[in-house]
Amino acid sequence: MIRTALAMSGLGGLVVAFFAVLGGMALITGSGVIVESGLRSSLEGSRLAAADVLVSAPQSVRGGEGGLPVGLPERAVVPASLIAELSQVAGVASAAGDVTFPAALVGAEAAATGDGHGWASAVLAGGAVLDGRAPRAAEEIVVSKTHAVRPGADVEVIAAGKRGTYRVTGVVDAPGLYFADRVALDLADRTAGQRAGTVDIVALRAAPGTDAGALAQAVRKRIGDGYEISTGSAKGDAESPGTAAARTLLIALPSSVGGLSLLIVGFVVGGGISLSITRQRRDLALLRAAGATPRQVRKLVAAQGMAAALAALIPGAAAGYLMAAHFGDLLVHVGMLPANMPLTYSPIPAVAAAPLLLGVVRVSAFATSISASRMPAVAAVRDSAGEPRTPSAVRYKSGLLIILASLLISSLPLFIRGEIAAVGPGVAALLSVIGLALAGPRLVQSATGLLARHLPARVPASVWLAVANTRGYALRTAGAVAALGMVVTLATSVALTHFTILQATADETAETLKADAAVTAPAYGGIPHGLLDDVRRTPGVTAAVATSTTVVASRSLAVGDDGDNLVSRTAMVLGPDAGELVDLGVGAGSLADLKGATIALDERAGEVGERYDLVLGDGAAVKARVVATYSRALGLGPVVLSRDLVAGHTTTGLDSTILVRTDGDRSGLERLTARWPGVDVAAGSPSPQAGETSAQLWINIAVLAVLLGYVLVSVANRLVATIASRGAELTAVKRLGSTPRQLTAMIRWEALIIALTASLAGLAMSVVPLLLLSVGFLGRPWPAGPLWVAPAAMATVCAVVWLAYELTARRLIRHA
Amino acid sequence: MNHVVTLTGVTKKYGELTALDDVSLGFPRGRFTAVMGPSGSGKSTLIQCAAALDTPTSGSVAIGGVDVGTLNETKRTELRRAHIGFVFQSYNLLPAITVEENLTLTLRLAGRKPDLAWIRMLVERVGLHDRLRHRPGELSGGQQQRAAIVRALAGRPDVLFADEPTGALDLRSASQVLDLLRSMVDDLGQTVVMVTHDPAAAARAHDALIMADGRLVDVLPAPSAEDLAARLTRLAGRPVAAAGGAL
Known part of the structure; x- marks a missing residue:
């Protein structure tokens, strides 16, 4: 059975499935290592070595x-x-x-x-x-x-x-x-x-x-x-009290990127398996005609997928451990993981990932083979030409519906201005790609049909044939376009979403904090007593306010918080003197009342006079009264704590930063270091969220890069396999009177059409979410950040298509 | 005699296997020639070489007086497009485009303007005028083969080669295709060379060439199906012996 299965599959399809599973295995094993480290890793070295x-x-x-x-x-x-x-x-x-x-x-x-x-x-x-x-x-x-x-x-x-x-x-x-x-x-x-x-x-x-x-x-x-x-x-x-927080981060991190990765792994593995099955539709049909039951055909298909998947498990796991190690280095680098906390490597992540991958393979093999296996045997042979098949209307309509839904989701930032809105564009982009994959064949047919009708009569035959092929093989074309478009969409949407929110946060922080210098003393673990008074007495300083940040956990404070569960977030700690330098856009109450057990809140989260249950950074449960509500929640977050509330609940008990406004002359401040060596004076005002946000940004970008690499390799693989299976078609065209040059030109035009369509479709899918996000967060229609990621992603897609076509087709044409 | 295509001492080897062994012959203009022989006798290789779809290992093929061996792949394709029509057993219609687009495809590749009146006449003749907008997959086998014949003739080739054109068809469709080929010769003076293993099909031709073991072994003018069947049966049962023969 297995031998027949392998003999039938042909290498091309299996290679695609192999790489899809290999990458998926690497991603999931890697995530598993991170989670396991969060659960089980131990810090290197112990200070109290002599204690038992x-x-x-x-x-x-x-x-x-x-x-x-x-x-x-x-x-x-x-x-x-x-x-x-x-x-x-x-x-x-x-x-x-x-x-x-x-x-x-x-x-x-x-x-x-x-x-x-x-x-x-x-x-x-x-x-x-x-x-x-x-x-x-x-x-x-x-x-x-x-x-x-x-x-x-x-x-x-x-x-x-x-x-x-x-x-x-x-x-x-x-x-x-x-x-x-x-x-x-x-x-x-x-x-x-x-x-x-x-x-x-x-x-x-x-x-x-x-x-x-x-x-x-x-x-x-x-x-x-x-x-x-x-x-x-x-x-x-x-x-080290911070370790527990690092551990929860390690555990939570893969689950935040895990959804996206799992979807992509499913998409790629499913696509790979379905491609390898589509390639042998005719063989499967003949098998049915020769007396195989639908069940036997499905089993055969499953056996092929399993063989490829099993072969990929071990190298995939190895790649996963390697990737986790690099990811751990990155986490240490961005300061989210203590350097003396090594990752734990055990077989558990690989052992857990394997059945997951095999399950995905099994399900996609079943889903793809079900139509081929259920058909009456005779109809199966007749229908087995594979393409051109008419894309189903249900598929088309559900695709359009999903794209519509993604547009609705992407309008989220217009209504909600908070961290949660960042999820919108990413999810919208992914959804729209799935919609594109479904609606794609029909869209491709109409688009290329339009193109075909408007082609001038005198275009070279190769161009005409290329258009006719992309149109005639709409399913094939759309599959490539959707997968390649996904690369453009994900790269553009996810990256620019993060940069845009970062920018909006920075903008709002700048509006909130009216300081032009910040004094810190990392060497002393925080601001020493007496330094604030010295700063206030310094010539040129018109106002100075000491602040710190801590972590506070609470039930729902912002839209998107899980209603019943505790959510922890970084919060700024201010005293009643904060109003001098901090303009939160207070709508009700006053920051001057930040005395005793009090807090100020995002105006959408509560009202002045309410009492809130909070868990402070050391686990103490407290009740705090809301004394002010404010509108600028993006910069400093949805809650600000009073210094009195936090006193006795932090590790150091010290403020971390003195925000300073000067009359423009900072030289006095610079001279402070003579009396206070080791104190840092920096221009501008740091956002308490900035460190966390940029770390998050780099992690997201690293994960995104890995995912995109995975998608790109698998798409290239699919392209190569698809082209490699076109030998008969190219021979036919050649026999009908095409010169090798014309064949090459035809293939190149096809590559160009696919690359351009994918780039434009991908761009179109990310433009709307990003536009809405930018309007919501920045008040302008274009996002912040490196806009060149869009053309760069498009160029990458074009290069991959070109390589796949050029390398594979050249050999085919020579042998056609 | 006026020959459209001439083969001189053509040998074709596929590795160790000799498919054509020193064959010399010419296909006369305006006649319907059938090429017969058992499986593996080299008949398909013969017309593929004659049609410049393949190149001989040694010997020369001349089409319209031009020696094919002196041309590169591109020139050979151009020569083929100008002089030769070819009908395959498997139709070779491109599934992605409509029947109509298939008919003019070779001309389009050649950059020639299709003679629409001529093609319309051919389409009427084969009875496909109401199927032009369909995809090839929506046509029956007989219809697809008739479309393939129209495509091969669309450029008014000097000679139409057909490799087992009825091999995949039922009796009725096969008979229609053969009628069509014969009428092209009789009514339009078209030269047709057809490879077949079916004596009944070969009997529709003016002459039948018999191949065996890569050699031309016999030429039967105005053959009957019975003669041909008997001749082939004898060939199939004969000991290895090469009969000399030239046309």
Whole structure:
């Protein structure tokens, strides 16, 4: 059976199916690796290497019924009372609290900046005192050997924003700055206020003879499931609170691009299988005539597809792992993945992807073969010429309906001005391509029919024949046009949509933030105390406002949010003084009331006076009162938090940026660095969303490029297979009196017609969504960003068509 | 005698296989010649070489006094378009274009203006005037073959070659096609050379050439179907022996 199947299929069709499955396997395996890494990868290296078990608070909250967990990047703390409680657990040799806060020597090289901890942590970090002794008094400090400072020296340190002079009492063989334990708790703000009586982590050392795993179980038994209890390589997660957020990103990322990829894989694999079946319609018909049952024919077709698919699985999986590695590098590069969090490679993604691909192959083989297999045997032979067949009216009409639907979706940005509108053009583009694939044959017939009627009588025979062929073989032509058009549409729509929204966000941010300079202090983990006052006193500065960003999770705040599930987003933190520099287009209430547990909201999300349930970045559930509503939600997002609300719920407790307006003279600001070395002064005002948006942009573009490459290769494959099967047709034309030159000319004209039609159709499909998006977001009819992607995509399509035709047809014509 | 196409010492080899073995003959103008022989006797190769669709391994073919061997592929195609009409067993109508467009296709390729009155006359004669707007796939086999004959004749060729033109047709359609070919010769003075393995078909010709093992073995003027059948039966049963023969 299989042998017959393979003998019949001819290599061409199988090669197309093979490459389609190979690419699909690579894409899905690659996505799988990313998801699995989100679930299982562990951070490289652990700071608290000498600790056996770490107890910390969970860094994520459940997203709601069936939703993904929402990662929380701000440190969630555990009560310090746990230290005493856990030291009583059998098998615990010692228990210590660990706190982390930004701490750096003033004026030190950037490489020397880092974190501060209590002295107890130095021991847990495996640090041995190389020289000197432990810090005991309030103004004593132990430095890492990388600081190149000797004991007895006085150093100026900014720790948790507080500037002070400390005497170095020792040098230790562990990274960071170490303070007396009580001092560290004080600096980390654990002696008063929101976080009084807490630590970040409780680190346990096991008594000799006690296994870390057993100890972890004993601890879990004692304190229950409310805490994260980590051992071994999982300790890294407890030490870096941002990891959980990175993990949720890894898990969520493929699911956001996954829909598009899966659709494309289905499109390409289905197309490949259907092409290989169409090529052998006549053979299948003869088989039916020779007595094969419809079921046998379907099985034969399925066997062919399966053979090609099975052969492609292993190389496809290999390519997928390779691709995931590159994608991981990109994620690290754009800052969405910690560099010390490697991807996990296990066979699971490939094993999961294989049945998925085989399923797609099976279904498309079945769908394509059903008409050929069901026909009465005699009719099958008569109908088996394949083409010209009349494209069905149902197919045509459903295609037109889908194109119409895509137009409706693409009008979304006119009504909704928010992140969700970005989905419109992408989905619209894809839908319209599917519509084009369905309605294509009829459209091609009418278009080329029109062309044929208006061709001047004196055109060369080769041109006339080329037009006649594209028209006569409308199904064949439309298949190529739709697939190639998809390349143009996706490249243009998706890329320009992202750039347009980025531009609109930047524009609105510029309108919102009336600052012309921004002061940051990344070396100190945030804005040190006193810097804001210094900035305000600086000559030339007319206004200065400190801000930060954090993450807040809430139920539906913007159109498109999943109603019942928590959605987390970056939000700006402002104080009551924000009105000086931040113009959100407040419609009701006032930013001056951003005191206490209050927020300002997008005016479409709520009203002044309402109370909102929010989950802050450390997982704390709070109720906040809306004191202002505003219209400019694109720049800063749909919610702004008051500083008082967020206080005690962030890792550093520091502002991240001072927005500054000057009278045009920034020289005073530039001189600030003399008193505050390591402080950055930049012109303009950064958008709190910008980093995230551009990272998202690059990820999307990378994914898009891979998908387009996949589509292009498979389209080229299909073209080659289609042309290669035209040997008999070319021989016939030649025998009827065509010179080789005329044959070549005919083929070239066909290639030109297909390339141009595909380019124009693809462009047309993306023009309307982009036009509507631009009007909605930018108030002008053309999108922002590199407009050259449209001609570039068209040129690529033309080049692929030209190559496929030229290389394949030349051989055919020589042998015709 | 006035020959439209002359073959001199033509040999055609496909690798080890010798399809034509030193054949010399001429096709006389205005006559209906049938070429017969068992399968593999070289009859199809003979007219493909004679029609310049294929090139001989050695020997020469002259069409209208021009030696085909001296021409390249393009020149040969042009010569063929000017002098030769060819009808294939499988019709060779292009499925993507209408019957009417098929009829003028060769002329279009040659860049010649079709003689519409002539073509209309041919179409009337073969009874296809109401099928011109159809696609070839919508016609019966007999109709397709008649359309192919009109196309071959549309450029008023010196000679019409037909390779098993009735091979795929039922008796009635085959008989119509043969009537048509004969009437072209009788009424219009058209030269026709037809390859067939059917004695009844060959009996409609003026002369029958008998081929065996790549050689011309016999020439029967005004043959009857019975004579031909008997001759072929003898050939099929004979031991390997080559009969010399020239026309």
